[in-house]
Amino acid sequence: MAQADDARCLAAAAALAERARPLASPNPGVGAIILADGVVIGRGWTQEGGRPHAEAMALQQAGEAARGAALYVTLEPCAHRSPRGPACADLVAEAGLARVIIGMRDPDPRTAGSGLDLLEQAGLIVTEAGLSSEELGLSGHMAQLQLGRPHVTLKLAMSLDGCIAMAGGESQWITGEAARAHAHRERARADAILIGGETLRADNPRLDVRLPGLALRSPRRMVLTRSDAPDGWTAINSPAGIATLDDVRYLFIEGGSGAAAAFLAHDLVDRLLIYRAPMLIGGGRASIGDIGLGDLASAHDRWRLDDTRQLAQDRLEIFNRRR
Amino acid sequence: MAQADDARCLAAAAALAERARPLASPNPGVGAIILADGVVIGRGWTQEGGRPHAEAMALQQAGEAARGAALYVTLEPCAHRSPRGPACADLVAEAGLARVIIGMRDPDPRTAGSGLDLLEQAGLIVTEAGLSSEELGLSGHMAQLQLGRPHVTLKLAMSLDGCIAMAGGESQWITGEAARAHAHRERARADAILIGGETLRADNPRLDVRLPGLALRSPRRMVLTRSDAPDGWTAINSPAGIATLDDVRYLFIEGGSGAAAAFLAHDLVDRLLIYRAPMLIGGGRASIGDIGLGDLASAHDRWRLDDTRQLAQDRLEIFNRRR
Numbered sequence: 098m099a100q101a102d103d104a105r106c107l108a109a110a111a112a113l114a115e116r117a118r119p120l121a122s123p124n125p126g127v128g129a130i131i132l133a134d135g136v137v138i139g140r141g142w143t144q145e146g147g148r149p150h151a152e153a154m155a156l157q158q159a160g161e162a163a164r165g166a167a168l169y170v171t172l173e174p175c176a177h178r179s180p181r182g183p184a185c186a187d188l189v190a191e192a193g194l195a196r197v198i199i200g201m202r203d204p205d206p207r208t209a210g211s212g213l214d215l216l217e218q219a220g221l222i223v224t225e226a227g228l229s230s231e232e233l234g235l236s237g238h239m240a241q242l243q244l245g246r247p248h249v250t251l252k253l254a255m256s257l258d259g260c261i262a263m264a265g266g267e268s269q270w271i272t273g274e275a276a277r278a279h280a281h282r283e284r285a286r287a288d289a290i291l292i293g294g295e296t297l298r299a300d301n302p303r304l305d306v307r308l309p310g311l312a313l314r315s316p317r318r319m320v321l322t323r324s325d326a327p328d329g330w331t332a333i334n335s336p337a338g339i340a341t342l343d344d345v346r347y348l349f350i351e352g353g354s355g356a357a358a359a360f361l362a363h364d365l366v367d368r369l370l371i372y373r374a375p376m377l378i379g380g381g382r383a384s385i386g387d388i389g390l391g392d393l394a395s396a397h398d399r400w401r402l403d404d405t406r407q408l409a410q411d412r413l414e415i416f417n418r419r420r
Numbered sequence: 421m422a423q424a425d426d427a428r429c430l431a432a433a434a435a436l437a438e439r440a441r442p443l444a445s446p447n448p449g450v451g452a453i454i455l456a457d458g459v460v461i462g463r464g465w466t467q468e469g470g471r472p473h474a475e476a477m478a479l480q481q482a483g484e485a486a487r488g489a490a491l492y493v494t495l496e497p498c499a500h501r502s503p504r505g506p507a508c509a510d511l512v513a514e515a516g517l518a519r520v521i522i523g524m525r526d527p528d529p530r531t532a533g534s535g536l537d538l539l540e541q542a543g544l545i546v547t548e549a550g551l552s553s554e555e556l557g558l559s560g561h562m563a564q565l566q567l568g569r570p571h572v573t574l575k576l577a578m579s580l581d582g583c584i585a586m587a588g589g590e591s592q593w594i595t596g597e598a599a600r601a602h603a604h605r606e607r608a609r610a611d612a613i614l615i616g617g618e619t620l621r622a623d624n625p626r627l628d629v630r631l632p633g634l635a636l637r638s639p640r641r642m643v644l645t646r647s648d649a650p651d652g653w654t655a656i657n658s659p660a661g662i663a664t665l666d667d668v669r670y671l672f673i674e675g676g677s678g679a680a681a682a683f684l685a686h687d688l689v690d691r692l693l694i695y696r697a698p699m700l701i702g703g704g705r706a707s708i709g710d711i712g713l714g715d716l717a718s719a720h721d722r723w724r725l726d727d728t729r730q731l732a733q734d735r736l737e738i739f740n741r742r743r
Contacts (some may be wrong), residue, residue: 098684112445134675142511164508210471255581255582256582256719257582257692257694257723257737258576258582258708259578259579259581259582259583259706259707260706261581263713263715263716264710267715267716268716269716271718288661335612358702361700361702362702369580369700371458371580373724374720375723375724375725375739376716376719376720376723377684377692377708377711377719377722378708378711378713378716378719379681379684379685379704379708379709379710379711379712379713379714380681380708380710380711381585381706382707383581383582383703383704383706384582385581385693385701385703385705386578386700386702386703387587387703388700388701388703389702390586390701390702390704391566391590392586392590392703393586393590393591393593393594393699396579396699396700396701397697397699399698399699399700400580400697400698400699400700401698402735403700411723414580416580416698
């Protein structure tokens with residue numbers, strides 16, 4: 098099969114992986130598709146709590162038809178045999194597949210290439226697509242393994258002139274319903290949401306996911322503060338404190354400008370979600386406080402626009418930190 | 421010919437009209453195309469100083485071939501006979517054209533439908549496309565006739581968080597070369613450029629057009645100030661003062677935040693050019709000062725995104741005021 102088709106099948110597997118987010122925690126959300134003669138005969142994604150894995154689910158669907166077929170999986174099949182279940186590389190090898198195409202290697206030291214070795218020793222043809230963790234929906238997994246902290250998204254909802262509120266504080270509403278619904282969906286994709294202490298005291302926001310069918314996905318609530326957190330909230334007293342959150346893959350920062358600035362000043366933001374309403378406020382509250390920028394030159398080349406879409410009258414832009 | 425083709429030919433005429441801007445002053449910049457059997461046999465645009473008109477130029481090119489052909493012209497041919505030249509409606513009628521398709525009627529009281537009457541009386545088939553002045557490059561002409569003032573563009577070059585400079589004032593450079601060259605081209609399309617008194621004192625900018633071949637297009641320089649203007653500058657002491665500028669069709673406001681706010685507070689901005697660099701400044705200088713906004717609700721539904729383009733790493737968005 099041509100490389101273009103491989104890319105399409107991996108993209109389909111990545112779309113399945115999205116279903117696992119964030120429910121698969123503490124395991125990474127992985128997606129898998131099994132193809133025989135151009136027909137999808139099995140689909141899987143990491144199940145709630147992390148098991149079964151995507152490969153196991155897809156193989157179970159495919160059954161005997163898996164013999165000679167091709168498996169597309171976003172992440173290298175695991176090689177570690179655990180009390181919770183068999184290693185996926187073993188399962189895949191036993192199923193008699195002809196080919197395995199993976200999105201990327203798993204840097205988890207328990208696998209880290211040994212999943213591929215196991216498959217090749219079993220006689221399978223293994224292809225690595227070498228896609229990015231963003232493309233594969235694995236950025237949270239990679240952040241924890243490579244940076245020792247969650248993947249951090251900062252959300253900003255602003256006017257064209259970069260204000261998140263009028264000078265007096267009025268902020269309801271700058272963006273419209275479609276943009277706010279999109280932001281709720283983004284909340285549902287996070288393990289935890291964080292706001293600044295000042296925002297908590299001023300607004301005491303619920304930060305739940307108010308979308309039909311997704312209410313149970315409301316993430317853990319965190320506040321950046323040196324004081325104690327109120328009931329139902331977890332406090333961290335510095336942005337660097339997120340390194341202790343090893344059960345959080347995706348952290349979503351909702352503001353305000355002080356919390357946003359604190360994380361940016363520590364270079365602890367990986368992704369920006371900017372919702373912009375086609376309005377001017379003029380002399381309103383800035384979206385981001387002082388981030389300790391030394392000069393303009395050092396502000397360049399840090400952000401890459403990776404996606405943009407119209408949400409009714411508003412515009413969403415998604416930037417990722419260049420690293 | 422189908423309506424879609426009419427629209428394409430008018431768009432081509434509008435592209436020719438762009439050559440007339442701003443050199444055609446005090447006349448509107450008009451474009452014209454003559455089509456015979458699907459072949460362009462004449463093209464014209466208003467010449468420097470306003471004469472010859474676009475129709476006269478296109479008719480001269482077409483010569484005898486104009487008999488039975490179709491004329492596409494962005495604005496209704498003028499009906500006023502002046503010492504500077506014949507009325508275009510007379511010229512068009514005498515040329516033996518079969519059809520005339522106009523972009524819009526000319527509200528100039530010396531024409532205002534009488535150009536069309538003259539053509540119909542001469543037996544031509546006349547079609548009005550009813551396009552907008554923005555589509556036809558006639559917004560300056562319309563602003564002067566309908567609002568009694570120039571068409572006003574406000575340019576903003578900012579970071580993603582809406583800052584036009586760091587807190588200390590450093591602003592070179594936020595946007596890159598491609599965006600700055602585009603802004604110079606926009607200067608060349610204006611009759612006059614305006615900045616605030618504070619910006620003049622702080623930066624004393626040249627505001628010339630630093631593009632090869634366009635240096636002579638550098639527009640008149642104006643400053644919003646209650647003091648006297650220095651040599652080479654014209655002072656206006658309030659945004660409402662632009663009503664006296666009846667020889668200016670297109671006014672280009674370059675900043676700073678005070679001048680921008682003053683014009684916005686008077687609802688005297690028709691078009692926003694926002695150049696955004698993919699950087700965050702954090703705690704920098706806001707792009708727009710206080711515009712006297714009463715509540716968020718009244719800030720909605722004022723701006724329509726009409727065009728957007730990538731300029732190397734930067735993004736340009738063009739908004740027009742909904743009226």
